[in-house]
Amino acid sequence: MTSPHTSEMIALKDVRFSYADRSILKGVNLTIKKGEIVAIMGGSGGGKTTLLGLISGRLKPQSGSVIVDGLDVPKLNKSNLYGLRRKIGMLFQFGALFTDLSVFDNIAFPYREQTNLPEDIIRSLVLLKLEAVGLRGAKDLKPAELSGGMARRVALARAVALDPAVMLYDEPFTGLDPISVGIIGRLIKRLNRALGMTSVIVTHDLNETLRLVDRVVVLSDGKIHRDMAPEQIRTTDDPFIRQFADGLPDGPVPFHYPGPDYLSEILGR
Amino acid sequence: MISQLAEFFQDLGHFVTSRIDRLGLAARFAGLLLLALGVSIRRASLIVREVYFSGVRSLSIVAVSGLFVGMVLAVQGYEVLQRYGSAESLGVIVALSLVRELGPVVTALLFAGRASSAVTAEIGLMRATEQLAAMDMMAVDPLSRVVAPRFLAAIVSMPLLAAIFSTAGVIGAWIIGVQLIGIDDGAFWSQMQANVDVRIDVLNGLLKSIVFGTAVGLISVFEGYFAAPTAEGIASATTRTVVISSLSVLLLDLVLTVMMFRGLS
Amino acid sequence: MNRSKFDFAVGLFVAIGLLAMVFMALKVGNLAGFDSGSGYALEARFDNIGGLKVRAPVKSAGVVVGRVDSIGLDSETYEAVVRLRISSNYRFSKDTIASILTSGLLGEQYVGLESGGDPVYLAGGDRLGKTQSAMILEKLISQFLFSKAAETPAKSQ
Structure with a gap:
């Protein structure tokens, strides 16, 4: 359990990753300390979600090392990897609730699968988690009967069921109304402080994120472009971050998909 | 002309290699699934649930189809047999067709359309909505938790359904032959019993349906597990399950029939 | 639907299926007769x-x-x-x-x-x-x- 650097929870060293012909990450170095909330931002398809996949061991890098809680993730065999994942919670983009199970059974799932707790204790734990996200009254509903925001809260309750040391959030605010965004943001922060978790948030939602996190890592072109505190993001004059923060259509990220010259294409032949 | 020919061979080559790739993937998948079976088999309640959705829900369509197929066989069989004055053999003809061929084959075809397509859609949708990934992240292997029980349910359900189909068919033939046409009841059953061998006909028929259950079950979970995570991907995976399952069942039936019944009577 | 309902329905299904197999063995075929093992x-x-x-x-x-x-x-x-x-x-x-x-x-x-x-x-x-x-x-x-x-x-x- 005691890793050499107890303050380091996640450490990526010169990580390279590519899908068959497309290079996604081109040498990423990133260290995340225990208890930190870190946001990873960047354009679509920029490798943010890939980074979460590498940390959780669902993807293997072509080169470089990924250390989580002192363990070299790509080198773990299946049972050790599953051992590590018991300490990692993940909130998926759209919740990924089990559609054939009720809200209660969704949250009971990790307890039933990973522990030998008796059913009455599981019941108390599930109700405790549901109370924490304010949805104890919805325990008998099916995921299809929930609104997007409620489903995300249930998924959050399920992800933290086993009190993980690391929480990974894949676009936790996508597709939610502003009220739900606020609720989820506050829950993430509260859970993080209450449970002493290390959190990695992949997101586009700058405003909510800046209120929440200790550090922002900006990915661009497969590399870490900037690594700074949230206050700095608001004031920096880095053109890429400005484009991102202010939602400018054109800038370092071009509006136009690369193609031949417009004039010559429209006139030529 | 030459270039068209070249293009044709290129297409053919691409088709063949992509098929072989797919087959290799399926083989690797089957291997992983086999490893997952050990864990899954200890979770009887999960298999019971899937037997409910695959088997119990197919019971009525299988029983009703069996009854009608048996009745039609009786009508057609009587038509031919009475020309040769051996209408009493009706029971034999119907029972052998059902027990050896129609029971296992038609049941497997119905099962592919009714239950396996649903399994493919369900697993495909679970993949598309990241439910499988979520499970994997919770250190629960989706292969043993989701895929294996559905695969096993097909193997368990198929012989039971095939037996029900054949029984319903024999009863249907009895209703037409004995009750309506008026063949002697005793002759109907005794001829049948004298000529249907339990080991060679009945057990081989059940063995066939176990093989079909394995094939159809494997195809349905494979297509679902590797379905493209889009509405179109799931729709085409579902169609593929029905088409490939049906063709596999018919091909396997030919192979098994040759192996089992060649050189016998 | 709760678990006991699944169990009941599946139990019934398996029973009907096994009954059909017994029917095939005894009424359609003739297990009591002479299969190649006995005699x-x-x-x-x-x-x-x-x-x-x-x-x-x-x-x-x-x-x-x-x-x-x-x-x-x-x-x-x-x-x-x-x-x-x-x-x-x-x-x-x-x-x-x-x-x-x-x-x-x-x-x-x-x-x-x-x-x-x-x-x-x-x-x-x-x-x-x-x-x-x-x-x-x-x-x-x-x-x-x-x-x-x-x-x-x-x-x-």
């Missing part, structure tokens, strides 16, 4: 078995008492070696005659056993001493024609 074996040698096939019935006085287990050819004597499996319910005397008969005019061929008066019974693995080969239609016809041919000159004289 005792006898061997009979014939000059010609005609169209006899494996699994053909063995009958005595019209009652099915067993089945043909295997058919082979003795390469020294060129006799057909037919192995019969007889239900252990039935016993036959040592001097039983086995003959190959046809049910109906064009029906299937079967082995008929006709028990003699010997007080000693056949045991498993014994060989039947007396056999009568199948009637071959072509042979019957040619015999008939030959005998007709033999008669004709006598008449004309």
